[in-house]
Amino acid sequence: MVDLSTRIGSLTLANPVMPASGTFGPELAKVFDLDALGALVTKSVTPEFRAGNPLPRLCETEAGVLNSIGIPGKGLDHFIEHAMPEWRRFRAPLVVSYSAPTVASFAEGAARLAATPGVAAIEANISCPNLEEDGRAFAMHPEPAAAATAAMRRVVGRAPLWVKLSPNTGDIAAVARAVEDAGADALVVANTILGLAIDIETARPKLGSGMGGFSGPAFKPIALRLVWQVAQAVRIPVIGVGGIATAEDAVEFLMAGATAVQVGTATFVSPTAMLGVVDGLRGFCARKGLARVADLTGAALPTGLPRAAE
Amino acid sequence: MVDLSTRIGSLTLANPVMPASGTFGPELAKVFDLDALGALVTKSVTPEFRAGNPLPRLCETEAGVLNSIGIPGKGLDHFIEHAMPEWRRFRAPLVVSYSAPTVASFAEGAARLAATPGVAAIEANISCPNLEEDGRAFAMHPEPAAAATAAMRRVVGRAPLWVKLSPNTGDIAAVARAVEDAGADALVVANTILGLAIDIETARPKLGSGMGGFSGPAFKPIALRLVWQVAQAVRIPVIGVGGIATAEDAVEFLMAGATAVQVGTATFVSPTAMLGVVDGLRGFCARKGLARVADLTGAALPTGLPRAAE
Amino acid sequence: MHLRPNIRAMDLGPAAMVAERSLKVIESAPVGRRYHRLLLEAPDLSARSRPGQFFHLLCRDGAGNGPYLRRPMSIWRCGAGEPLGFLFHVKGKGTAALARLRAGEALSVVGPLGQGFALDPAWRRILILARGVGLATLAPLTGAAAAMGIAADAVLSARDPADLMAEEFAGVSGASVTAVFDADGSSEVARVEALLRARFAAARPDAVFTCGSNRLFLLLQRLSAEFGIPGQVALEQQMGCGLGMCFCCVRQIRDASGAVVNLRVCAEGPVFDLQAALAW
Amino acid sequence: MHLRPNIRAMDLGPAAMVAERSLKVIESAPVGRRYHRLLLEAPDLSARSRPGQFFHLLCRDGAGNGPYLRRPMSIWRCGAGEPLGFLFHVKGKGTAALARLRAGEALSVVGPLGQGFALDPAWRRILILARGVGLATLAPLTGAAAAMGIAADAVLSARDPADLMAEEFAGVSGASVTAVFDADGSSEVARVEALLRARFAAARPDAVFTCGSNRLFLLLQRLSAEFGIPGQVALEQQMGCGLGMCFCCVRQIRDASGAVVNLRVCAEGPVFDLQAALAW
Numbered sequence A, B: 001m002v003d004l005s006t007r008i009g010s011l012t013l014a015n016p017v018m019p020a021s022g023t024f025g026p027e028l029a030k031v032f033d034l035d036a037l038g039a040l041v042t043k044s045v046t047p048e049f050r051a052g053n054p055l056p057r058l059c060e061t062e063a064g065v066l067n068s069i070g071i072p073g074k075g076l077d078h079f080i081e082h083a084m085p086e087w088r089r090f091r092a093p094l095v096v097s098y099s100a101p102t103v104a105s106f107a108e109g110a111a112r113l114a115a116t117p118g119v120a121a122i123e124a125n126i127s128c129p130n131l132e133e134d135g136r137a138f139a140m141h142p143e144p145a146a147a148a149t150a151a152m153r154r155v156v157g158r159a160p161l162w163v164k165l166s167p168n169t170g171d172i173a174a175v176a177r178a179v180e181d182a183g184a185d186a187l188v189v190a191n192t193i194l195g196l197a198i199d200i201e202t203a204r205p206k207l208g209s210g211m212g213g214f215s216g217p218a219f220k221p222i223a224l225r226l227v228w229q230v231a232q233a234v235r236i237p238v239i240g241v242g243g244i245a246t247a248e249d250a251v252e253f254l255m256a257g258a259t260a261v262q263v264g265t266a267t268f269v270s271p272t273a274m275l276g277v278v279d280g281l282r283g284f285c286a287r288k289g290l291a292r293v294a295d296l297t298g299a300a301l302p303t304g305l306p307r308a309a310e
Numbered sequence C, D: 001m002h003l004r005p006n007i008r009a010m011d012l013g014p015a016a017m018v019a020e021r022s023l024k025v026i027e028s029a030p031v032g033r034r035y036h037r038l039l040l041e042a043p044d045l046s047a048r049s050r051p052g053q054f055f056h057l058l059c060r061d062g063a064g065n066g067p068y069l070r071r072p073m074s075i076w077r078c079g080a081g082e083p084l085g086f087l088f089h090v091k092g093k094g095t096a097a098l099a100r101l102r103a104g105e106a107l108s109v110v111g112p113l114g115q116g117f118a119l120d121p122a123w124r125r126i127l128i129l130a131r132g133v134g135l136a137t138l139a140p141l142t143g144a145a146a147a148m149g150i151a152a153d154a155v156l157s158a159r160d161p162a163d164l165m166a167e168e169f170a171g172v173s174g175a176s177v178t179a180v181f182d183a184d185g186s187s188e189v190a191r192v193e194a195l196l197r198a199r200f201a202a203a204r205p206d207a208v209f210t211c212g213s214n215r216l217f218l219l220l221q222r223l224s225a226e227f228g229i230p231g232q233v234a235l236e237q238q239m240g241c242g243l244g245m246c247f248c249c250v251r252q253i254r255d256a257s258g259a260v261v262n263l264r265v266c267a268e269g270p271v272f273d274l275q276a277a278l279a280w
Ligand SMILES: Cc1cc2nc3c(=O)[nH]c(=O)nc-3n(C[C@H](O)[C@H](O)[C@H](O)COP(=O)(O)OP(=O)(O)OC[C@H]3O[C@@H](n4cnc5c(N)ncnc54)[C@H](O)[C@@H]3O)c2cc1C
Pocket: C054, C067, C071, C072, C073, C074, C075, C076, C087, C088, C089, C090, C091, C092, C093, C094, C095, C096, C133, C136, C137, C235, C236, C237, C238, C239, C265, C270
């Protein structure tokens, strides 16, 4: 029997497979039993109501998609009051993704979520525009990323705090170290990378808002590289995300230093993709004679360099 | 009849299609008449002999490849003495890609190339490690990129100087503006983006040197976005490159603000891909009733913003 | 279902579990010049599919070529003992790949998805106004109505007789079909309006249904409001997940309080209350 | 060709122009347990292909599935009036896709590529030492030698008789074949060495050729140096462009001055002078 469990700081997951924020919802329970997953991750919640971006919000590319959904939602109050009861029906640990436009509102929301029963961890989505820095994303530079993280850490006590990094930075290792130092328990690597597609018949961008976030299998080599870089830069666990569709993909991320993985866009093409990843990880470990999936973490990192600790 | 010609600064090309550096050589003349191309671009030449990187140097991904060839070559002297005579057999303008480890050696090589008969333009590949800055690529930050450009401009006189930017930066528009201000005649956008693939059977990176540059169709949405950002930041022409395999891909890049395009990895899969792009551009313009392919440049840019000038 | 306040809703079926399944193609055939139909072997899925619902199809042809994302397709034929059927316009690369599938090959489907049409057993007569691919979406409603003893009166709009697909629409349901065409001008909105007013006067329907044309949707919305007849419309939108998770497929809908909200075509739709939906 | 200083080189053909072409599959059949052969209709390309050269194949099966890059494959059969043939080990996703091709389907090829074997018309006898897929590469040499009146003496090494493919190797060329097997220990290097020494003593070959095994390559390199017999080896390496442009397919080769340089298997090779090539 292969032990699929994995530890992210103080949290133990039954297996290292979970959905990526924004590509998942309780609707997927119509397809399979969501408690088969290591954790559940909500789409990003924002402090206030947001209508979302103009249409079209999604377009496909070679082996991937571009999106600019715009985090539509009814805001944090509504989430805690109406969505949380629904999420509490599941046994798998719930990770709430939270996104805010200022350091103060990151802290405010994180504090409320940390106090909300049923929230196993907070995943701070800092790839959103920082209204105090000219709209540049927090995740672009070490200082604002660390400021948001530190502000949240101060108010959430020992509640698990994950921070999701962005590929749209020149030096992700520096951002990762800053966020680790500011008190994050784990890093989620990575959010979508900025991309563009143009409809050549109309000479307009295919997305209503112009550029969008690029994800899916085409993005995998970049996301894997980011995990590899971050895992060598920090000692806290890294959760790998970007283009994972199969167990083989997940093994690559674990070997690059990830402690768990998230599956996003692949679920659109195959709603049961995550189940396949869980089964396939078990099969891979069995074939390789590995007792614990956790032994895969960092297996490909250059010898001598610190592996991402559990 | 569609006018396919395009102007890059003082240079007029018969059509806007050329190969990307490192994915092309005179060997392709065995497949088709290279004078059908708008220009020829050599693989990067370095000041001295380089053996190149450990094997494997290339591996494939979903709709793309990773490479770490390591710019093997016999150095600038050998290039000017032995390769240039071979290149002079072709009528299409020759663009020599040049890469160097220091600002001084960029200037030195550029001066020699500018003085070499048959060199129509210099394409400075500044994505290589800068030995004076801890091995970080010149193209990562505005200052070193501008320093290398300015040093070259000082010595090449009015010779066409193109600078090839890297996606591995947090703010390509800033780098582009700095390089424009430092005297570049055109920007080539973009070089490969850092990626990684792991062989899960051996738990080692698939490339001998670990990480590598990611290119091919999977990279296209990112490269297109970079062109879009750069075209809005500068007034000099932008040459788009990244994942182009068909005329439709090329039209996207032109509409995003490019004045010409380069085709790289696609040539590996279809050696005649560039011919298809030339033919297809002619067909697209004819179907759309456009007299000049140059009219496509910037057609999708937000109204009111400056298009990349010719 | 507060969006259909004026219907004593009896949904055509329970919110079925959604399957991801590889199904065998039984028949694949062109229909007219621009359409294609696919019949799949899917005993249980067909039995629990309801008119107005849709499936999300992986559009890879026998050569494995096709777009990355799935494509939504209305259920054109379903029911216990029936094959699962789709009727579609061959439009871009996804539908082209679907049309290249051959009998015996496999097609990966996800579904049934979305909210279907609601039929009230108390109704005696419904009117259906369809154009283009809206025909495929509304076709199974004729059979469902017939099974409940509700008479269906259909007005089909098409470019010309070759594009009509009346057979594909009504099948053996016994629905009465009136055709209007662009070719002879009978499909002009003003003339369809006159036609509908005459119908409403002669035999007032208990409910109206439409799909496939923005102009006809607006016409029917206006007339049904005037006559106080409840209605339903099936909307389209580009989709990502098809399951309600990505929020890319929204349309503007008026909620119970009259406020305009973004609702997901894949989750709250594709069928919406005719008065609540906004034109597109 | 300074790499073969000891051969009065008469190359088997001029540096042919390279074609990118879609060819029709005439035959696609498994060979033994792990191999597969493909015959393609390619009158002109087959006629100007030379033993030792290769093609770069787009490995997409009838279902369009397959890796992004092409795969290099030695010419196994070629010649005027002959189909173009490949014989390959079904190894990974590329060769698996190739093996799924059916007669009548199309295969995109780029070639002929690289430098083939050189045969000197003055030679009377050559010795060929092959193992595994090296068989496919060396097979056409037997026919070329026969056509020049050169006797070919082959030692084939295989796991066991089922893997030998002697028929696929020698065809109607009349080459004499000796087989050695892992199964009975006859393929051990020491025993093959004894076998070769006996051959060299009995009927000294004018040149030796090998492909497919590093151990056998080293053995033959040592023996041919000792006996002063010229030799050629066909090397393999993963490829990107197949045309000499990307420099990913290099192998270490000793140049005329004795210095070790990286040469491209696709451009300067795949056939190299036996003494110049370094083991891998
Ligand atoms: C719930 C639902 C049910 C549908 N039922 C049917 C049906 O029964 N029969 C039928 O023929 N079609 C139906 N459609 C539309 C069908 O999904 C699109 O025609 C199909 O996705 C086009 O895919 P493609 O790859 O062939 O074209 P693409 O190459 O993707 O696009 C071709 C053109 O169609 C547009 N388009 C793409 N997807 C959609 C979409 N979902 N809605 C509107 N426009 C789109 C694109 O913008 C483009 O202009 C339905 C759509 C929805 C949302």
